[in-house]
Amino acid sequence: MTPNLHLWLIPLLPLVGAAINGIFGKKFSRQTVAGVALSFSGAAFLKVLAVAFSFSSLAIPHTETLATWIRAGSFQADFAFYLDQLSLVMLLVVTGVGLLIHVYSVGYMWEEGGFYRFFAYLNLFMFFMLTLVLASNYLLMFIGWEGVGLASYLLIGFWFTKDSAAAAGKKAFIVNRIGDFGFLIALFLLIKHFGSLNFEVVARSVSPLSPETGGAGLLTAIGLLLMVGAAGKSAQIPLYVWLPDAMEGPTPVSALIHAATMVTAGVYMVSRSHVIFERAPTALMVVAIVGTLTALFAATIGVTQTDIKKVLAYSTVSQLGYMFIACGVGAFSAAIFHLMTHAFFKGLLFLAAGSVIHAVGGEQDMRQMGGLRTKIPWTFWTMTVGTFAIAGIPPLAGFFSKDEILWRAYQASRVYWATGLFTALLTSFYMFRLWFLTFFAEYRGTAEAADGHSPPHGHADGHRGIHESPMVMVIPLVVLAVLSFTGGWIGVPGSLGGSNRFDKFLGAVFRSTTPALDPQQQAAGEVTSAEKETEAPEPQSGHATELVFSGISVLAALIGFGLAWLLYWRNPLWPQQIASSLGGLYQAVVHKYYIDELYATLLVKPLIAGSALILWHGIDRDVIDATLDNSAHGANEVSDAVRHMQSGNLRSYAGWVAAGAALVIAYMVWMGTR
Amino acid sequence: MVPISYYLILSGILFACGVTGFLIKRNIISIFMSIELMLNGVNLSFVAFAAQWHALSGQVFVFFVMVVAAAEAAVGLAIIISVYRTRETLNVDQVDLLKL
Numbered sequence: 106m107t108p109n110l111h112l113w114l115i116p117l118l119p120l121v122g123a124a125i126n127g128i129f130g131k132k133f134s135r136q137t138v139a140g141v142a143l144s145f146s147g148a149a150f151l152k153v154l155a156v157a158f159s160f161s162s163l164a165i166p167h168t169e170t171l172a173t174w175i176r177a178g179s180f181q182a183d184f185a186f187y188l189d190q191l192s193l194v195m196l197l198v199v200t201g202v203g204l205l206i207h208v209y210s211v212g213y214m215w216e217e218g219g220f221y222r223f224f225a226y227l228n229l230f231m232f233f234m235l236t237l238v239l240a241s242n243y244l245l246m247f248i249g250w251e252g253v254g255l256a257s258y259l260l261i262g263f264w265f266t267k268d269s270a271a272a273a274g275k276k277a278f279i280v281n282r283i284g285d286f287g288f289l290i291a292l293f294l295l296i297k298h299f300g301s302l303n304f305e306v307v308a309r310s311v312s313p314l315s316p317e318t319g320g321a322g323l324l325t326a327i328g329l330l331l332m333v334g335a336a337g338k339s340a341q342i343p344l345y346v347w348l349p350d351a352m353e354g355p356t357p358v359s360a361l362i363h364a365a366t367m368v369t370a371g372v373y374m375v376s377r378s379h380v381i382f383e384r385a386p387t388a389l390m391v392v393a394i395v396g397t398l399t400a401l402f403a404a405t406i407g408v409t410q411t412d413i414k415k416v417l418a419y420s421t422v423s424q425l426g427y428m429f430i431a432c433g434v435g436a437f438s439a440a441i442f443h444l445m446t447h448a449f450f451k452g453l454l455f456l457a458a459g460s461v462i463h464a465v466g467g468e469q470d471m472r473q474m475g476g477l478r479t480k481i482p483w484t485f486w487t488m489t490v491g492t493f494a495i496a497g498i499p500p501l502a503g504f505f506s507k508d509e510i511l512w513r514a515y516q517a518s519r520v521y522w523a524t525g526l527f528t529a530l531l532t533s534f535y536m537f538r539l540w541f542l543t544f545f546a547e548y549r550g551t552a553e554a555a556d557g558h559s560p561p562h563g564h565a566d567g568h569r570g571i572h573e574s575p576m577v578m579v580i581p582l583v584v585l586a587v588l589s590f591t592g593g594w595i596g597v598p599g600s601l602g603g604s605n606r607f608d609k610f611l612g613a614v615f616r617s618t619t620p621a622l623d624p625q626q627q628a629a630g631e632v633t634s635a636e637k638e639t640e641a642p643e644p645q646s647g648h649a650t651e652l653v654f655s656g657i658s659v660l661a662a663l664i665g666f667g668l669a670w671l672l673y674w675r676n677p678l679w680p681q682q683i684a685s686s687l688g689g690l691y692q693a694v695v696h697k698y699y700i701d702e703l704y705a706t707l708l709v710k711p712l713i714a715g716s717a718l719i720l721w722h723g724i725d726r727d728v729i730d731a732t733l734d735n736s737a738h739g740a741n742e743v744s745d746a747v748r749h750m751q752s753g754n755l756r757s758y759a760g761w762v763a764a765g766a767a768l769v770i771a772y773m774v775w776m777g778t779r
Numbered sequence: 780m781v782p783i784s785y786y787l788i789l790s791g792i793l794f795a796c797g798v799t800g801f802l803i804k805r806n807i808i809s810i811f812m813s814i815e816l817m818l819n820g821v822n823l824s825f826v827a828f829a830a831q832w833h834a835l836s837g838q839v840f841v842f843f844v845m846v847v848a849a850a851e852a853a854v855g856l857a858i859i860i861s862v863y864r865t866r867e868t869l870n871v872d873q874v875d876l877l878k879l
Contacts, residue, residue, distance in 0.1 A: 759801050
């Protein structure tokens with residue numbers, strides 16, 4: 106008998122916090138609000154830790170059913186939580202990074218209006234995210250999926266009086282809705298063909314099926330539709346456009362929702378559905394191609410951005426692309442590994458960027474920064490760790506996870522690998538560009554801000570000149586820096602003398618349901634052959650090759666560093682010259698390849714015009730409104746005519762009665778004589 | 780025995796007189812009397828049928844009608860007095876305030 110873990114406590118605790126702060130927070134002092142938010146998210150983290158420590162003694166996977174939710178015919182969906190290695194990793198990331206960002210937010214948001222509202226939303230987000238990762242079926246997962254979208258919308262539009270923030274919130278919500286549509290259709294297909302949405306039941310029904318090689322079938326359709334959902338949530342081409350705009354939200358939100366946790370929900374969902382994807386090579390290929398394109402595409406845009414948060418946003422899109430490459434080549438555990446390390450270093454980078462913005466009084470343009478190295482040393486050093494981690498410099502976390510993905514990508518296709526490698530170079534370049542621009546050379550901002558009289562801006566506390574953030578913000582930075590430094594060590598590959606414990610840990614999830622494919626099929630596709638690689642212990646002969654590839658990716662990172670050093674430290678005038686010599690190409694990249702404009706012209710404007718002309722004017726106004734208006738008008742006219750009968754004259758009433766009676770009698774006589 | 784059709788014709792004549800009086804008279808008291816005429820026209824046909832079919836229910840019904848008519852007369856006359864006191868007229872064409 107398995108012990109009752111009370112997993113339901115994990116999502117419920119932040120919900121209680123959200124409810125308390127949301128309902129009573131207005132009357133609370135800031136200390137109370139922060140105390141409530143921190144204690145409930147902290148309690149959730151402690152509960153997850155307790156589960157983690159008892160994990161080895163549990164029968165995994167562990168399912169905890171609370172109640173039946175929907176029962177309709179043979180279909181049943183439960184309020185049930187599912188714990189296995191994958192959800193444990195996600196739980197730890199969400200609650201751990203979430204708690205750190207809660208702590209940071211206390212400092213960052215202290216002087217902002219709507220303090221209680223912010224923490225209520227943040228806790229609400231935690232509730233939905235934990236529901237998403239703990240759900241035992243797709244339907245409950247979908248609740249969390251929609252819920253995090255809602256929380257994301259609320260938090261992007263946190264400064265709702267600002268038009269751009271409100272618009273960004275709407276954009277995020279609507280673009281996500283497109284993805285959700287695909288996700289929903291996939292769910293309908295699952296119900297129709299497998300009669301269940303439960304992960305285990307679906308896996309059991311799908312497992313005996315053979316891969317749909319050389320064509321498309323049901324599983325391919327489901328996989329592709331799930332990928333549409335994942336692309337919406339995880340900001341992949343073509344639905345990535347909302348994420349850069351989402352930077353309108355407060356920076357801790359960007360860190361928590363739009364870097365560390367929510368945007369990785371798509372990766373989690375694809376990994377959770379690996380049984381389906383493994384049997385749909387076409388869908389997997391699409392996943393890998395979308396991932397590759399997104400990684401490269403976003404990285405090139407990131408190179409030209411000047412807003413510190415926008416650089417990080419495009420970097421997030423690009424890194425999510427990496428995770429999808431990993432999923433696409435069947436290396437799900439590598440995807441989750443990168444998801445975890447990315448949560449650490451991107452969370453760190455966003456928080457550090459927030460700290461920089463805080464320090465210079467709300468300025469986000471890197472061209473107005475510079476020379477902050479000595480002024481905000483804690484931020485500088487933690488951000489340095491984050492930058493080196495994302496660039497893939499060993500032995501920091503990003504190196505191991507990215508290297509793992511590149512190696513697995515190489516085994517699948519050299520194109521993925523080459524593109525990934527080039528993206529790694531770009532990543533290293535734009536991150537070090539950010540690093541040099543922000544922290545080195547001379548301060549380029551307005552002298553006023555430096556002297557401590559900055560003009561009014563988004564943040565209320567720019568009156569003290571450039572200053573280090575309070576300890577409550579620095580401590581999460583340091584913790585995340587340590588994690589970004591060491592987080593990769595749990596997945597050291599065999600080639601570097603490790604044993605890739607992370608891969609082995611997650612392997613239980615990704616291999617237990619993998620069917621014993623017959624050898625021909627294994628040899629048939631590159632995807633399945635990569636799959637075979639996971640099954641067998643890595644051969645010793647591969648280590649040398651793998652080591653060479655590690656070397657190449659480190660070299661790419663160093664080249665990126667060198668380029669950034671050359672352009673933004675050695676010869677600060679060169680970037681301008683290069684930009685002007687590239688002309689139109691540069692302009693295109695600066696304007697994000699005009700994708701937003703393209704969508705506006707191709708989709709949004711025709712849609713709005715069509716809605717206005719056909720749906721609003723044509724159907725709503727001319728049909729629905731007109732029907733109602735005309736019937737009301739008709740009733741009015743008829744009553745207007747009839748009301749003259751009520752003259753008040755008794756004898757005319759009597760006349761009407763007599764006439765009516767005469768009519769009735771005449772009718773009856775006529776009926777009788779018939 | 781007088782055939783029932785005679786009674787019915789008399790009853791119809793009485794009822795028609797009542798209706799006509801109701802419609803053409805302007806004095807409230809005349810209208811009131813016309814109503815009594817209509818009621819009694821109907822009463823006559825009741826008792827005629829009762830005698831014809833040897834059924835008592837027709838007779839009983841007439842008593843009910845009389846009771847109702849008596850009650851109605853009491854209430855109606857009270858209303859007429861009240862109307863006369865406030866409006867100083869018994870002409871129904873001038874008592875027409877209850878309208879849209």
